[in-house]
Every structure is written in C-alpha cells, then in structure tokens.
Amino acid sequence: MNMETEMNLQDRPFDINDYIRLNMMPHFLCPGCGHGIALRALLWAVHELGLDKDRLAVVSGIGCSGRLSAYVDANSFHTTHGRPLAFATGLALARPDLTVIVITGDGDSLAIGGNHLIHACRRNLNMTCLMLNNEIYGMTGGQVSPTTSADRYTTTTPAGNREPVFDACALAAAAGAGFVGREVTLQVTGLKDLIRKAIAHDGFSFVEVISDCTEIYGRKNDLGASPEMMLGQKAVMRPDTYRSTVDVPFRPNALKTGVLQQTDRPEYGSSYRAMVAARQRDSGEDR
Amino acid sequence: MTSRRLNLQGNQACALGAIAAGCRFFAGYPITPSSEIAETMSGELPRVGGTFVQMEDEIASMAAVIGASMGGVKAMTATSGPGFSLKQENLGYACGAEIPCVVVNVMRGGPSTGMPTRPAQGDIMQARWGTHGDHTVIVLAPASVAETYSETIRAFDLSERLRVPVVLLLDEVIGHLVETVELGTTATAATRKFATGPREEFQPYAVTEDLVPPMPRPGDGYRAHTTGLTHAPDGFPTQKPDEVRAAIGRLSDKLVLHRELIESWHSQAADDAEVMIVAIGITARAAQKAVDDLRAQGVRAGLFRPVTLWPFPEQALRDVVAKSGARAVIVPEMNQGQLVLEVERLLGRDLKVTGLNRFDGEPLSPADIAARVREELAP
Amino acid sequence: MSSRTSGPTNVLIVGVGGQGVIMVSKVLAQLCQNQGHQVKQSEVHGMAKRGGGVFSHVRFGAQVWSPTIPEGEADILVALEWAEGLRWINFMKPDSGIFIADCQRIVPPFACRDRGRGAEPAYAPQTPEEIMEQVSTGYAMDATGMAERLGNARAANTVLLGALSTALDFAPEAWLEVIEAFVPPRTVEINRNAFLEGRAWAMAGSKRVDETASGLHRHREVARHGPVNTVVEIIDEWCKGCDICVKMCPERCLRLDGRLVAELALPDLCTGCRMCELLCPDFAIRITNTAVTDAVTEAAQ
Numbered sequence: 001m002n003m004e005t006e007m008n009l010q011d012r013p014f015d016i017n018d019y020i021r022l023n024m025m026p027h028f029l030c031p032g033c034g035h036g037i038a039l040r041a042l043l044w045a046v047h048e049l050g051l052d053k054d055r056l057a058v059v060s061g062i063g064c065s066g067r068l069s070a071y072v073d074a075n076s077f078h079t080t081h082g083r084p085l086a087f088a089t090g091l092a093l094a095r096p097d098l099t100v101i102v103i104t105g106d107g108d109s110l111a112i113g114g115n116h117l118i119h120a121c122r123r124n125l126n127m128t129c130l131m132l133n134n135e136i137y138g139m140t141g142g143q144v145s146p147t148t149s150a151d152r153y154t155t156t157t158p159a160g161n162r163e164p165v166f167d168a169c170a171l172a173a174a175a176g177a178g179f180v181g182r183e184v185t186l187q188v189t190g191l192k193d194l195i196r197k198a199i200a201h202d203g204f205s206f207v208e209v210i211s212d213c214t215e216i217y218g219r220k221n222d223l224g225a226s227p228e229m230m231l232g233q234k235a236v237m238r239p240d241t242y243r244s245t246v247d248v249p250f251r252p253n254a255l256k257t258g259v260l261q262q263t264d265r266p267e268y269g270s271s272y273r274a275m276v277a278a279r280q281r282d283s284g285e286d287r
Numbered sequence: 288m289t290s291r292r293l294n295l296q297g298n299q300a301c302a303l304g305a306i307a308a309g310c311r312f313f314a315g316y317p318i319t320p321s322s323e324i325a326e327t328m329s330g331e332l333p334r335v336g337g338t339f340v341q342m343e344d345e346i347a348s349m350a351a352v353i354g355a356s357m358g359g360v361k362a363m364t365a366t367s368g369p370g371f372s373l374k375q376e377n378l379g380y381a382c383g384a385e386i387p388c389v390v391v392n393v394m395r396g397g398p399s400t401g402m403p404t405r406p407a408q409g410d411i412m413q414a415r416w417g418t419h420g421d422h423t424v425i426v427l428a429p430a431s432v433a434e435t436y437s438e439t440i441r442a443f444d445l446s447e448r449l450r451v452p453v454v455l456l457l458d459e460v461i462g463h464l465v466e467t468v469e470l471g472t473t474a475t476a477a478t479r480k481f482a483t484g485p486r487e488e489f490q491p492y493a494v495t496e497d498l499v500p501p502m503p504r505p506g507d508g509y510r511a512h513t514t515g516l517t518h519a520p521d522g523f524p525t526q527k528p529d530e531v532r533a534a535i536g537r538l539s540d541k542l543v544l545h546r547e548l549i550e551s552w553h554s555q556a557a558d559d560a561e562v563m564i565v566a567i568g569i570t571a572r573a574a575q576k577a578v579d580d581l582r583a584q585g586v587r588a589g590l591f592r593p594v595t596l597w598p599f600p601e602q603a604l605r606d607v608v609a610k611s612g613a614r615a616v617i618v619p620e621m622n623q624g625q626l627v628l629e630v631e632r633l634l635g636r637d638l639k640v641t642g643l644n645r646f647d648g649e650p651l652s653p654a655d656i657a658a659r660v661r662e663e664l665a666p
Numbered sequence: 667m668s669s670r671t672s673g674p675t676n677v678l679i680v681g682v683g684g685q686g687v688i689m690v691s692k693v694l695a696q697l698c699q700n701q702g703h704q705v706k707q708s709e710v711h712g713m714a715k716r717g718g719g720v721f722s723h724v725r726f727g728a729q730v731w732s733p734t735i736p737e738g739e740a741d742i743l744v745a746l747e748w749a750e751g752l753r754w755i756n757f758m759k760p761d762s763g764i765f766i767a768d769c770q771r772i773v774p775p776f777a778c779r780d781r782g783r784g785a786e787p788a789y790a791p792q793t794p795e796e797i798m799e800q801v802s803t804g805y806a807m808d809a810t811g812m813a814e815r816l817g818n819a820r821a822a823n824t825v826l827l828g829a830l831s832t833a834l835d836f837a838p839e840a841w842l843e844v845i846e847a848f849v850p851p852r853t854v855e856i857n858r859n860a861f862l863e864g865r866a867w868a869m870a871g872s873k874r875v876d877e878t879a880s881g882l883h884r885h886r887e888v889a890r891h892g893p894v895n896t897v898v899e900i901i902d903e904w905c906k907g908c909d910i911c912v913k914m915c916p917e918r919c920l921r922l923d924g925r926l927v928a929e930l931a932l933p934d935l936c937t938g939c940r941m942c943e944l945l946c947p948d949f950a951i952r953i954t955n956t957a958v959t960d961a962v963t964e965a966a967q
Contacts, residue, residue: 015952016949017949017952020949021512024523025904025949026903026904026906026948026950027948027949029947029948030906031906031907031908031948032906032908032909032910032947033908033947034947035947036946036947036948036949037944037945037946037947040944040946040947040949053510054505054506054507054508054510055505055506057358057505059354069512070512070514070523070524073510074510075503075505075506075509075510075511076510076511076512076513077354077357077512077513077514078512078513078514078515078516079350079353079354079380079515080350080376080377080380080515083346083347083350083377086342086343086346086347086348086350086351086354087350087351087353087354087357088354089314089340089342089347089350089351089354090312090314090340090350090351090352090353090354090355090356090357090358090362091354091355091357091358091505092354093312093338093340093351093355094311094312094338094354094355094356094358094359094360094362095355095358095359095360095505095506097506098358098505098506115343115344115347116343116347116350118343119342119343119347185945186914186945188944188945189944214908225908225909225913226908226909226910226947227909227910227912227913227914228913230910230914230945272338272340275333276333276336276337276338279333279334280333280334280335280336283334
C-alpha cells in the first residue's frame with residue numbers, strides 16, 4: 001500500500017481491507033465465529049476515530065481471540081496466555097503516544113488472567129480491553145470457561161456445567177474500570193459505536209463482546225448455527241436504553257448491553273507522568 | 288562528570304547501574320531479598336523521566352517489562368526465587384520473540400518459599416533452563432557491589448545488542464552487601480538496532496549477517512507482528528520444518544556468533560595452580576580469599592570465576608585449566624551441586640571434578656574452601 | 667350548518683399516534699354536550715404508540731343512536747395527518763362533506779416496504795389541489811407550520827379545531843372555554859392563538875390550500891438518496907459458508923451455492939443495505955453503493 005492512499009485513509013468510507021493484513025487472509029477462525037464480526041467492529045471504530053495505524057498497538061493473549069492481533073495491520077503483539085493486559089500496561093506506560101487495544105477472551109481475561117484484569121481496571125491506565133466472550137475454551141477443544149452458562153455441555157463438563165459464571169462487566173465496574181460496556185455481535189453497528197466510545201474514553205475501558213462459538217460450543221449444546229446463536233444472544237440482552245421498562249420482571253436474567261459504566265476517575269498514566277515532571281523539576285533545582 | 292565514590296548496597300548498585308545503562312522502565316513486585324532494587328528504581332526513574340510500576344504480581348511485572356521493551360524502551364525487573372519461577376513463561380516469550388530485557392534474580396534459599404533472608408545459589412540451572420523449550424539466555428553473575436553495577440550495565444548492553452533477555456544472577460549476600468563503590472560515569476550500554484529503511488520489504492526476523500534482526504519500533508511505520516509462536520522471518524507463525532529449524536537455530540547461533548562479546552571471566556593465580564577452584568558470586572569472593580591464604584602458605588591453588596555464567600565460558604575454562612596443569616577442580620557452591628555439573632561436562636573426562644556444597648542458609652567461608660583444597664592435595 | 671335539522675351531525679377525526687386526535691374529539695364532544703346536544707364518541711387507537719393510525723367518531727344531535735359513522739355519512743372529516751385524511755375520505759358525504767386536513771406528512775414504516783436506495787416511499791401521491799377538486803368545502807392547511815410559528819408544533823390540533831369551528835354553529839368563546847379546560851395551563855395562550863389563527867384562516871374561503879405551506883413538501887426536503895447502483899462482491903476464497911449472510915439478509919437474496927459459498931441469488935431484491943457485509947465474520951462480502959448520476963447532468967458539468 002503506498003503512502004498516498006494511507007494518508008487519505010480517514011477520508012475514505014470504511015473498508016476493512018485497509019485495516020487487515022491481506023496476506024494473512026482468509027483468517028483461521030471457524031465458520032460463523034463471532035470474533036470476526038467483533039474484529040470488524042473494532043477496525044470500523046478505529047477508522048471512524050481516525051487513528052493512525054502506525055500508532056495503533058493491538059495486544060492479544062492466547063486462544064481464539066489471541067489470534068486476532070495477527071490480522072490487524074498495525075503494531076500487533078500476540079503475547080502469553082492471560083497476560084496481554086500486563087504486556088499492554090508496560091507498553092502503554094512506556095509509550096503513551098500509542099493507542100493500545102487489548103483483545104482477550106473469557107478464559108484469557110477471567111481465568112488465567114483474572115488478576116491482571118481487576119488490577120488493570122483499578123489502575124485505570126488508558127487502554128481499551130476488548131473481551132470476546134464465547135463461553136468456551138475453543139482453541140483447546142471446548143473446555144468449560146468462567147462464563148460457560150449453567151448446564152451447558154463442554155468437554156470437561158460431560159454432565160453439564162455446575163459452576164456459576166462471572167459477570168465480567170460487573171467485575172470490571174466493581175474493580176473501577178473507567179468505562180464498561182457490553183454488546184452482542186449481531187448489533188455490529190452498536191458494537192462499533194461502543195468500541196469507539198471505549199477507545200475515546202481517557203482511562204481503562206472494558207468492552208465485553210458476546211461472541212459465538214458455533215463449531216464447538218453451539219454444536220455440542222444444540223444451539224443452532226451461527227445465525228440462530230446470534231439471534232439467541234440478542235434475545236437475552238437488554239439494551240441499557242430500555243432502563244427499567246416492563247420486561248424486566250419477565251426476563252430477570254437478561255444482561256444489559258450498551259455503556260454500563262463511565263466515570264471520570266483520573267487516568268493513571270497522565271497522573272504518573274505529572275509526578276515524573278514534578279520530580280524532574282525538583283531534581284533540576286537541586287543541582 | 289567525574290566518578291563518584293559511594294557506599295552502596297548491591298541491590299542499589301544494580302538499580303543505579305540500570306539507570307546508567309539507560310533503563311527507563313522498571314516493573315516489579317515486592318520480594319525479599321530483591322525489594323531494594325524496586326525501591327531504588329521507584330525513586331530514581333522519575334528523576335530521569337522513566338517509569339516505575341509495581342505490578343499486581345511477578346508474572347505481570349515480567350510481562351510489563353517485555354511490553355515496555357516492545358515499545359522501544361530499555362526495561363528491567365528484579366525478583367527472587369519464587370518470583371523468578373513465576374516469570375519463567377514470559378521470560379521464554381522474550382527469548383522466542385527476541386525482546387531485550389534484564390531480569391535480576393537475587394537468589395535466596397529454596398525450594399519453595401525456602402529462606403527468604405538467607406543466601407543460596409540454587410537457581411544456577413533454573414537461570415539457564417527455567418523456561419520451557421529450547422531457548423538461549425545470557426546469565427551474568429557478579430561477585431561484588433562494584434561488579435553488580437558494571438555487570439548491570441553490561442547486561443543491558445548485551446541484551447540490547449543481541450536482542451536476548453539477560454538474567455543478572457545475584458545472591459542474597461551480594462544483594463545486601465554494602466561496599467564502597469567507585470561509580471564510573473563512562474560505562475554505557477548500547478541501544479538496540481531499530482529497523483530503518485523501506486517498510487515494504489521489511490521482515491522483523493530477517494536473517495542478517497550478525498544474526499540480530501533490527502527491531503521494529505511502534506510508531507516507526509513498520510506495523511510488524513510479534514508473537515510467542517514459532518515464527519518465520521516475516522514474524523508470522525510457521526510450522527514448516529525448515530523455517531522452524533532456521534528460527535530456533537538462529538537463536539542459539541546468535542549467541543555462538545557473539546561469544547566473544549558475551550563471555551566474561553576472571554582468573555586468579557591460575558597459571559600454575561595444582562587445584563583449580565571454579566566459583567561464582569559470593570562464593571567466588573570466599574574462594575579469592577582462600578586462594579590468597581593458600582598461596583601465602585605455599586599451596587598452589589587457583590581460581591576461575593565465570594562472570595558470564597551462561598553461556599558458560601567453556602573454552603576459557605579449558606584453556607586456563609590446561610595451561611595451569613591443574614590435576615583437580617573444586618566447585619564450591621551454595622547448593623547441592625549445579626555449577627559442578629557444567630564443569631564436569633567440560634573437564635570431567637580428564638580431571639577429577641568435585642563439588643563443595645553448602646545448603647544450610649550460610650555462605651561458604653574461605654576456610655571451608657581452603658580446607659577442601661588441602662584435602663584434595665593431601666597424599 | 668344551521669340548516670341541518672334531521673339526524674345527528676357526524677365529525678370524523680383521524681391522525682396518527684401522538685398528534686392529539688383524542689384531544690380534538692374530546693373537546694368537540696364536551697363542547698356539544700355543553701351546548702345541550704346528545705353526543706356519542708368512539709375511538710380506536712390500538713397501535714397509536716407505534717405511530718399507527720388513530721381515529722375518533724363524534725356524533726351529536728337531538729338524538730344519536732349509534733356511536734359510529736357509516737361510510738359516506740361524515741359531515742366533516744378532520745385529518746391531523748395528510749394520508750390519514752385520504753384514507754378516510756370515502757367516509758365523507760359525497761356532495762356536502764367538509765374536508766379539513768393538515769398537510770403534514772408522517773410516512774409510516776409500511777410505506778417504505780421498497781427498501782431499495784432511492785425508492786419512492788409508497789405514500790399517498792395525491793396533491794392537496796387534486797383533493798380540493800373532489801370536495802365541496804376543503805381546507806388543506808399547514809396547521810403544524812402555523813402552530814410551530816406560534817411556538818409549539820403540538821398545538822397543530824388546536825389550529826385544526828379553529829378551522830373546524832367555522833363549520834359548526836358554536837360561538838368561538840364556547841370553543842375556547844372548552845379548549846382551555848383541556849390543555850395544560852402553561853399552553854393556554856398558545857392554544858388560544860392557535861385556535862383563532864386556524865379559525866381566521868378557514869374563514870377566508872370555502873376552499874383553501876395553504877400556498878406557502880411547506881407542509882406537504884416538508885419531508886421532501888430531507889436529503890434523499892437518488893437511485894443507487896449496488897455491487898455485491900463475494901470473495902469465494904474467504905467465505906466459509908457460515909450462513910450468517912443468508913439468514914440475516916432482510917431481502918433473502920443470498921444463498922449458499924453447491925460449494926457452500928455465499929452467492930447473490932436474487933440481485934434484483936438487493937437493496938444495498940450492507941447487512942451481509944457487516945455481519946460477515948470472514949470479511950468475504952463487500953458492498954459498493956454508487957449513486958447513479960444523470961448522464962445529462964454529468965455531461966453538463
């Protein structure tokens with residue numbers, strides 16, 4: 001791609017081919033995997049925000065979600081299992097000029113990386129964490145995850161899952177994340193808008209994307225093909241704009257979508273850098 | 288600026304060496320007996336515009352250091368036994384993805400929580416083999432506070448030049464020892480080669496003449512991919528046998544090619560030594576005294592002290608021992624026998640190599656070592 | 667209207683949800699009752715909340731038996747929305763019915779069933795002039811515009827009440843008394859003015875079309891797409907046949923071919939909505955919508 005076309009990227013309508021590594025396509029995700037839709041929403045938001053690809057860093061962990069960074073035409077880092085937030089913390093602190101986006105999964109961020117998630121929320125360092133929740137460890141063959149719904153069959157819950165699930169957004173909000181949101185992949189435009197707000201937010205932004213794993217999870221649980229799974233996900237979500245409308249009593253288990261929390265807690269990086277600047281002034285005076 | 292004479296603790300010297308080497312990012316987690324390094328860095332880094340962060344755990348601090356280094360900033364973390372174990376997976380990532388970084392391990396008694404405030408040298412093999420899979424790593428083992436300062440600078444220099452993680456292996460005694468140090472202000476560390484030139488043909492893991500590919504820095508326009516998966520020169524995962532062989536092979540070939548730059552060792556009274564002592568760290572300090580005492584009594588003892596512990600200065604040891612004509616080699620160490628395995632591997636076919644081990648939380652004394660040498664020479 | 671002696675007077679009030687059809691009918695019913703008439707009123711507003719049609723029958727006279735107005739028996743038709751007025755026009759007395767309508771267009775969703783870019787909505791195409799030719803007395807007003815200029819577009823129904831007042835033998839003060847009792851206290855002044863303005867406008871003639879009304883044409887000013895040429899590109903090598911585009915296409919114009927690769931089976935139905943493109947997890951579909959430019963205009967440029 002030559003320089004001229006790149007410079008005009010923001011002026012053109014969004015074309016995902018401007019933001020993916022074409023030599024890596026087609027990607028390795030299974031047919032109907034919602035992660036692809038989530039990736040589109042992310043790149044669409046990046047386009048609308050007019051972010052410079054050269055200053056965009058995409059950090060991912062391990063699992064199906066972890067592979068996505070390789071397809072983004074940006075500075076991409078495919079790190080270790082559960083740790084992308086920790087890598088990203090170092091990167092974002094060392095390079096505040098970069099826009100840091102973390103792509104992680106339910107197992108990556110809530111199980112093995114749970115500690116990093118809560119502390120990233122608490123620290124409120126400017127970055128956006130996109131958590132693709134497909135309720136399963138897909139890459140390893142479909143084991144139960146911290147978000148696998150009750151009674152669902154997985155390769156490690158042959159009699160159905162007995163463990164309760166994490167509400168990732170409630171967790172992130174309680175831990176202090178500056179921005180928390182959730183959306184289903186079917187609402188791709190809304191998802192794009194949500195991610196856009198999350199990236200624009202100054203602080204730690206956590207976005208849970210309700211994705212679908214058709215091939216492994218859906219099939220084992222008779223959830224239908226991707227279109228059915230996507231529609232099913234939407235059916236149990238309740239956009240935050242509904243507030244407390246009449247359907248609440250009838251759908252007590254519905255998860256809220258949209259922006260679930262946005263606070264003006266101080267962003268950690270800038271407050272640390274202010275301290276550094278003060279220390280440097282002080283040591284200058286000492287001499 | 289002139290050099291400064293300071294009374295410094297080993298851990299502080301390590302922190303100041305890092306600053307002098309251009310380290311501008313430190314992530315750590317509190318652990319005895321290395322915490323002073325983090326404490327010193329938390330105060331010193333802001334003065335030079337750097338960033339200190341205390342992460343939520345040892346794993347995260349290793350990851351954050353790699354993250355900062357991927358951003359193009361010289362970075363370090365420090366820990367001790369249990370933390371070093373936790374860092375191993377990400378240390379392997381730095382090996383595989385060739386991310387420069389310095390990891391300080393101030394060794395304490397083990398296994399497990401062991402004896403946090405007592406010295407040991409039980410991580411010699413872990414420092415070399417701690418992370419899974421074939422990998423290469425550089426390990427430096429200074430034996431004084433002054434050397435801790437200079438070796439920390441050298442650790443950054445090697446890490447940056449060769450794109451390899453460097454482990455600085457201290458022991459609790461060196462870490463907490465306070466000595467008068469002359470801080471040279473001339474010592475500096477290199478900065479890694481960043482990628483330059485045309486972006487179109489850029490390959491982040493291209494095979495260059497020096498086997499060290501220039502590193503793409505975010506923001507410079509290369510938009511490269513970095514992964515812990517085995518990757519081809521283009522940075523993307525591969526499982527093609529020839530590409531895999533080339534990729535893994537280059538990691539070790541790189542260190543072989545730059546062996547002269549990496550290896551560092553000292554010898555003392557080695558030329559005519561009948562018995563050669565091989566030791567590192569605080570044990571080598573004791574051995575130095577033992578050699579002095581023995582020589583004063585006419586006993587021909589010598590010392591070979593690897594400063595670069597891994598890759599082990601094989602040829603240097605062979606040469607020094609061959610030249611001396613020593614008939615026995617003693618390897619004193621504060622463990623049940625780790626360094627001795629490497630020395631046996633190198634010399635054991637021709638010479639008698641034995642260990643002198645202490646693993647009770649107390650350092651080996653010069654008298655312990657001298658006695659063992661005499662025992663060896665006894666008819 | 668004073669000549670009317672036998673049978674009830676029938677007023678049909680129609681509109682869409684939220685416009686105030688019920689308010690108009692309640693004002694009228696209350697007024698008639700105040701004036702000593704027997705009144706029957708019935709209304710239907712089932713889908714009103716979703717923008718659906720609302721109508722209300724008001725019958726008054728010495729004796730009223732049935733609450734509903736038979737087709738062709740309405741003396742007066744008051745339409746708060748243009749197309750709703752046309753929908754009920756056959757309920758008017760063919761020769762003597764009075765037609766009072768706001769030209770405001772509220773295009774209902776079903777009028778957009780042709781979702782093709784640039785497609786004309788299936789909204790009633792008749793112009794006010796055409797309708798005026800069919801009725802003996804008629805007022806095609808810009809009630810919304812008038813109310814807007816008075817400070818509150820919601821008073822459009824009161825403007826129409828003003829026009830309605832010219833067709834019935836009740837004193838303006840009697841009307842205003844009832845209106846003021848019905849509207850929120852804060853809006854009494856605006857509603858009074860709205861009533862008087864509507865009344866004055868209708869007094870000026872027995873057949874009037876608001877010349878300056880942006881009313882009927884208001885929605886035409888909204889940016890509209892010209893005809894659009896949609897190109898659907900499907901990258902066979904990237905498609906994994908997940909079926910999402912096929913199932914999610916609102917027009918059902920895609921299908922999987924024998925190789926389980928998506929193909930555009932019914933291109934004529936494609937509206938270029940891009941749903942398939944946006945939901946394709948494999949980025950295998952690309953939609954390009956290009957405006958079809960008028961060759962003559964282009965040549966002139």
